[in-house]
Amino acid sequence: GEDVEQSLFLSVREGDSSVINCTYTDSSSTYLYWYKQEPGAGLQLLTYIFSNMDMKQDQRLTVLLNKKDKHLSLRIADTQTGDSAIYFCAEGDSGGYQKVTFGTGTKLQVIP
Amino acid sequence: EAGVTQFPSHSVIEKGQTVTLRCDPISGHDNLYWYRRVMGKEIKFLLHFVKESKQDESGMPNNRFLAERTGGTYSTLKVQPAELEDSGVYFCASSQGQNQPQHFGDGTRLSIL
Numbered sequence: 072g073e074d075v076e077q078s079l080f081l082s083v084r085e086g087d088s089s090v091i092n093c094t095y096t097d098s099s100s101t102y103l104y105w106y107k108q109e110p111g112a113g114l115q116l117l118t119y120i121f122s123n124m125d126m127k128q129d130q131r132l133t134v135l136l137n138k139k140d141k142h143l144s145l146r147i148a149d150t151q152t153g154d155s156a157i158y159f160c161a162e163g164d165s166g167g168y169q170k171v172t173f174g175t176g177t178k179l180q181v182i183p
Numbered sequence: 184e185a186g187v188t189q190f191p192s193h194s195v196i197e198k199g200q201t202v203t204l205r206c207d208p209i210s211g212h213d214n215l216y217w218y219r220r221v222m223g224k225e226i227k228f229l230l231h232f233v234k235e236s237k238q239d240e241s242g243m244p245n246n247r248f249l250a251e252r253t254g255g256t257y258s259t260l261k262v263q264p265a266e267l268e269d270s271g272v273y274f275c276a277s278s279q280g281q282n283q284p285q286h287f288g289d290g291t292r293l294s295i296l
Contacts, residue, residue: 101282113289114274159226170216170239171285173226
């Protein structure tokens with residue numbers, strides 16, 4: 072079955088770049104996602120990338136996809152204290168209806 | 184446009200009781216999904232509706248869980264009787280089409296005592 076792995080914790084200084092990495096197993100995934108969960112809040116769709124792309128940039132966010140290595144990363148430029156949250160990597164099932172498989176989440180701590 | 188809304192945000196019940204969670208998807212989204220995260224584990228898929236039909240319920244843990252989506256609009260997830268291991272956060276998501284990104288609600292935190 073599908074499996075998504077990511078590190079549990081990342082600490083960066085305010086103003087630095089953060090890079091959160093993820094590996095997945097389903098090479099047929101159509102979409103790969105990054106969701107953000109702030110304390111006490113729900114899952115916010117942060118960004119996503121279609122599997123035929125290798126990069127997507129959206130303001131401070133850059134998503135890189137290496138399909139050969141099944142590796143996905145999220146780079147946050149100029150990290151702010153408001154970026155502190157749990158970031159979930161997820162892949163959409165290769166089947167018709169895109170069941171999403173999540174990683175364990177990476178807790179990003181931004182140090183002022 | 185309103186997002187996915189879930190009710191209640193938090194429910195505390197005793198073991199053996201019944202609880203019903205509700206999800207209102209984004210208007211016009213035919214696809215509705217339920218997920219849950221139990222203590223210390225990943226967020227796991229439970230089931231998927233397309234309109235009022237169940238397309239995939241492979242993630243439902245057992246027959247104490249019943250999901251419905253009468254009329255193809257909002258959905259309910261009933262747990263009867265609730266057990267201690269059912270405690271966790273239950274998320275609902277919706278998408279416009281089968282190959283569109285899923286948008287999640289804030290979740291319902293379910294605590295079984």
